[in-house]
Amino acid sequence: MVASYFLSDPSVLLSDLVFGLLLGCVLAVVAHGLNMIWGVVKVVNIAHGEFIMLGAYGAYFLNLYWGIGPLASAVFDAAIGFLVGYAFYYVFLHRELRGKETVSLQSEMVTLVATFGLSLVISTLALIIFSGNVVGIDYDPGTLLLGPVSVPLGGLYVAVVSILIISGTYLFLERTFIGAAIRAYSQDVTATELIGANPAKVASLATALGFAITMAGGALLTVFISVGINPLMGTLYAPISFVIVVMGGPGKMWGSLAGGLTLGIVFDVLQAVATPQIAFATGFLLLIPVLILRPEGILK
Amino acid sequence: MKGRTPFTLYGLLAVMAALAAVASFSGVATTVLLVNLLVFAALAYSINFITGMTGYVSFGHVVFMAIGSYSLAVLVSTYSTSPFEGIALGALLGGLFALGIGAVTLRFRGVYFAIASLVLALAGYNLVLQFPQFGPGGELIFYIPFQPLTVFFAIWGIVVAEIVLTFFVNRGKVGLGIRAIKDEEDAAAAAGVNPMKLKLYVYMLSGLFAGAAGAVFAWSTFGVNASSAFDLTFSLQMLAMILIGGMGTSTGPLLGASIVYLLYYELLTYPRLQGGQFLVVGAAVIVIALFVPDGIVGIIRRKYPSLKPVIE
Amino acid sequence: MPAVEVSNLSKSFGGVQALRGVSLSLGESEVLGLIGPNGSGKSTLLNVIAGVQKPTSGTVKLGGRAISGMRPDAIVKLGVAKTYQIPKPFASMSVRENVAVAALYGRRLRSVGPALEEADRTLAIVGMGDRSDLAAGSLTAQEKKRLELAKAIATGAKVLLLDEVFAGLSSEELRDSIALFRKMHEELRFSALVVEHVMRAVLNVSEGVVVLEEGRVIAAGSPDQIVHDERVVQAYLGSKGVGT
Numbered sequence: 001m002v003a004s005y006f007l008s009d010p011s012v013l014l015s016d017l018v019f020g021l022l023l024g025c026v027l028a029v030v031a032h033g034l035n036m037i038w039g040v041v042k043v044v045n046i047a048h049g050e051f052i053m054l055g056a057y058g059a060y061f062l063n064l065y066w067g068i069g070p071l072a073s074a075v076f077d078a079a080i081g082f083l084v085g086y087a088f089y090y091v092f093l094h095r096e097l098r099g100k101e102t103v104s105l106q107s108e109m110v111t112l113v114a115t116f117g118l119s120l121v122i123s124t125l126a127l128i129i130f131s132g133n134v135v136g137i138d139y140d141p142g143t144l145l146l147g148p149v150s151v152p153l154g155g156l157y158v159a160v161v162s163i164l165i166i167s168g169t170y171l172f173l174e175r176t177f178i179g180a181a182i183r184a185y186s187q188d189v190t191a192t193e194l195i196g197a198n199p200a201k202v203a204s205l206a207t208a209l210g211f212a213i214t215m216a217g218g219a220l221l222t223v224f225i226s227v228g229i230n231p232l233m234g235t236l237y238a239p240i241s242f243v244i245v246v247m248g249g250p251g252k253m254w255g256s257l258a259g260g261l262t263l264g265i266v267f268d269v270l271q272a273v274a275t276p277q278i279a280f281a282t283g284f285l286l287l288i289p290v291l292i293l294r295p296e297g298i299l300k
Numbered sequence: 301m302k303g304r305t306p307f308t309l310y311g312l313l314a315v316m317a318a319l320a321a322v323a324s325f326s327g328v329a330t331t332v333l334l335v336n337l338l339v340f341a342a343l344a345y346s347i348n349f350i351t352g353m354t355g356y357v358s359f360g361h362v363v364f365m366a367i368g369s370y371s372l373a374v375l376v377s378t379y380s381t382s383p384f385e386g387i388a389l390g391a392l393l394g395g396l397f398a399l400g401i402g403a404v405t406l407r408f409r410g411v412y413f414a415i416a417s418l419v420l421a422l423a424g425y426n427l428v429l430q431f432p433q434f435g436p437g438g439e440l441i442f443y444i445p446f447q448p449l450t451v452f453f454a455i456w457g458i459v460v461a462e463i464v465l466t467f468f469v470n471r472g473k474v475g476l477g478i479r480a481i482k483d484e485e486d487a488a489a490a491a492g493v494n495p496m497k498l499k500l501y502v503y504m505l506s507g508l509f510a511g512a513a514g515a516v517f518a519w520s521t522f523g524v525n526a527s528s529a530f531d532l533t534f535s536l537q538m539l540a541m542i543l544i545g546g547m548g549t550s551t552g553p554l555l556g557a558s559i560v561y562l563l564y565y566e567l568l569t570y571p572r573l574q575g576g577q578f579l580v581v582g583a584a585v586i587v588i589a590l591f592v593p594d595g596i597v598g599i600i601r602r603k604y605p606s607l608k609p610v611i612e
Numbered sequence: 613m614p615a616v617e618v619s620n621l622s623k624s625f626g627g628v629q630a631l632r633g634v635s636l637s638l639g640e641s642e643v644l645g646l647i648g649p650n651g652s653g654k655s656t657l658l659n660v661i662a663g664v665q666k667p668t669s670g671t672v673k674l675g676g677r678a679i680s681g682m683r684p685d686a687i688v689k690l691g692v693a694k695t696y697q698i699p700k701p702f703a704s705m706s707v708r709e710n711v712a713v714a715a716l717y718g719r720r721l722r723s724v725g726p727a728l729e730e731a732d733r734t735l736a737i738v739g740m741g742d743r744s745d746l747a748a749g750s751l752t753a754q755e756k757k758r759l760e761l762a763k764a765i766a767t768g769a770k771v772l773l774l775d776e777v778f779a780g781l782s783s784e785e786l787r788d789s790i791a792l793f794r795k796m797h798e799e800l801r802f803s804a805l806v807v808e809h810v811m812r813a814v815l816n817v818s819e820g821v822v823v824l825e826e827g828r829v830i831a832a833g834s835p836d837q838i839v840h841d842e843r844v845v846q847a848y849l850g851s852k853g854v855g856t
Contacts (some may be wrong), residue, residue, distance in 0.1 A: 110590065113589040120582035242419065284423040472724060489684045494717075
């Protein structure tokens with residue numbers, strides 16, 4: 001089966017590869033907000049997937065009532081996500097992080113469990129309010145034919161926006177004063193004070209940015225999964241995001257893209273040559289060898 | 301610490317004896333309720349061994365439960381053995397898998413362990429779906445006589461074993477080493493503790509008992525299917541129970557399991573409140589994790605220090 | 613036979629050479645001071661001996677037996693214990709339980725009871741008997757340092773690797789600590805490698821001093837020789853000379 005796939009028409013193979021790369025880009029942006037928070041604040045939001053889901057519903061309702069396309073909705077989602085991120089920081093993280101130089105294992109456990117609870121609360125509320133029905137956005141800008149390879153234009157737009165967002169955050173962190181403060185915080189909390197910034201303000205800003213990107217990512221995702229918006233979609237995209245961030249390395253902005261593209265291609269190729277189950281299982285299990293073989297900052 | 305009368309153990313065993321009496325002398329409905337309650341208590345004690353004692357959050361703990369469920373379902377449905385052999389196999393495989401998985405994942409600290417356990421559960425779910433032997437949707441159903449009291453005493457025995465083990469592990473050499481690991485793993489190694497060995501030991505216990513409990517769960521529901529066997533909300537419920545009751549303690553899991561189970565499955569199941577139980581438990585987990593991370597036992601410990609010998 | 617024999621030990625982190633072929637030998641019951649500027653490799657040397665880090669090359673022998681590459685807990689059980697420069701107490705446990713962990717596992721005791729008794733003895737030796745029921749997390753910084761020492765001793769180690777146990781003390785506290793250290797050494801006859809910045813402490817407790825610079829031993833000798841060694845004065849003590 002595998003051999004026959006690779007011996008088949010090369011244009012099919014190329015189209016699949018292109019699709020895998022586009023999928024990788026959207027997965028990258030979906031994981032990118034988590035990367036930001038994990039890398040800077042050193043806390044993992046287990047409810048990450050639920051905020052992706054909320055972003056997707058945001059795009060759905062903006063489209064349903066005002067006919068706004070998913071790309072434009074991403075901007076609205078980002079604005080909401082920014083505010084939600086601040087609230088999240090002060091409710092869930094501030095008490096645990098305030099005045100501490102490093103995140104203790106105890107705090108890590110508290111935030112893991114609390115955000116696990118949050119994911120249950122949000123997805124249950126979503127089930128009650130949105131109902132369990134799967135919805136989608138009717139948005140299809142068509143297909144671009146590059147010789148024998150067909151490229152879905154929607155996916156291409158999302159990939160471009162995704163790369164713009166990732167490079168934007170990279171430049172923001174590298175080139176601006178606030179970005180420098182965020183980088184200082186991520187390496188050494190006390191260093192933030194040395195360059196004259198308030199650690200809580202820096203951490204909350206990074207969290208807010210992470211949420212803005214996460215919810216925008218949810219909107220962008222709707223282009224790809226045209227009929228897959230449902231209250232429980234977070235349970236798939238959260239673990240995908242975890243794997244991507246670990247693969248790329250928390251806090252490395254381009255890591256999201258590296259991890260996303262790897263996973264996108266693994267999913268896409270394995271689905272073609274094997275089954276979706278094998279593809280998902282392999283994609284998730286990739287995390288283990290990455291954790292073992294790339295132990296810098298991971299094992300200790 | 302030494303030579304103290306084990307009031308806590310006596311108290312817990314008295315509660316268990318009372319439950320056995322109630323189950324023996326009341327109707328089937330009560331027995332079934334108690335079976336379910338004790339399945340949850342057994343799961344709570346099982347995750348308590350790893351997450352409660354060491355602080356390693358096992359989000360994917362449901363894997364061991366699923367291993368137990370499938371062990372029993374396969375043995376009973378395919379090989380027509382007695383459910384007890386299914387429980388034994390579930391416990392054995394649960395323990396073995398925990399050793400194998402733990403040898404790799406217990407090297408990862410904190411959030412990395414938690415996420416590794418989570419992705420293993422998701423991978424396990426997808427792999428079960430891949431095997432046609434487990435039926436479409438990984439569903440296995442079997443027909444055996446309905447014997448609620450037998451099921452009750454199976455799970456009762458498991459919980460009693462867990463209580464006794466938890467109590468003596470906490471009091472003994474292993475418990476002291478484990479607490480050191482929970483506080484400062486590197487410093488524990490510098491004091492001569494072999495962290496990997498102790499973590500593997502308690503993880504093995506936790507896999508073993510989750511396997512046994514999962515087997516009884518399949519027995520009590522006459523089957524298993526992949527989406528409920530690997531349902532991650534079970535992991536959350538287990539965490540919620542030990543968090544609410546008190547992590548690592550021998551009283552906490554039973555206390556937490558009773559509260560969560562009764563809230564979840566009994567009090568909040570009226571049609572009007574449907575779905576509400578998830579909200580209540582989720583919100584309780586958030587509040588307790590953020591404000592009282594040592595749970596009810598922790599509150600009692602602080603407010604009424606004189607009760608310490610009774611609750612620990 | 614020396615208690616600890618370090619031969620040609622090297623350790624690099626990525627591209628950085630922290631240790632470049634360090635050799636030294638620590639005699640039975642000898643106290644050796646280890647000094648050098650920041651980043652000279654002192655802490656790395658202790659970590660490699662204790663098994664916290666694996667050497668890139670070279671060997672560490674304990675009573676003639678190679679221990680390099682072994683796990684830290686195995687090395688503790690063979691009789692080498694290290695303190696942390698920044699104390700790492702088991703914060704939620706009592707002081708007594710902290711020390712009991714070290715006694716229980718370091719000495720391979722069978723049960724908790726004897727470990728607690730050993731902890732009480734050790735706490736009396738280090739003068740913390742009155743602190744034993746406090747939560748270790750609530751101790752002052754100085755008490756935490758002393759608890760580190762108590763844990764190291766409680767493991768039954770014959771070789772102690774002490775990372776700046778005298779740092780940050782007031783003049784009087786330092787005097788008391790030095791006196792305490794000498795008393796303990798007379799009683800327990802351990803060997804010790806003492807990393808220290810406080811020169812008064814080094815010169816007062818150690819019989820010999822080894823000077824590290826950029827991962828190399830640049831001088832070794834009696835405290836008296838060392839303070840008059842030109843290279844040492846240049847490399848480490850600078851123009852300020854030996855004071856305090």
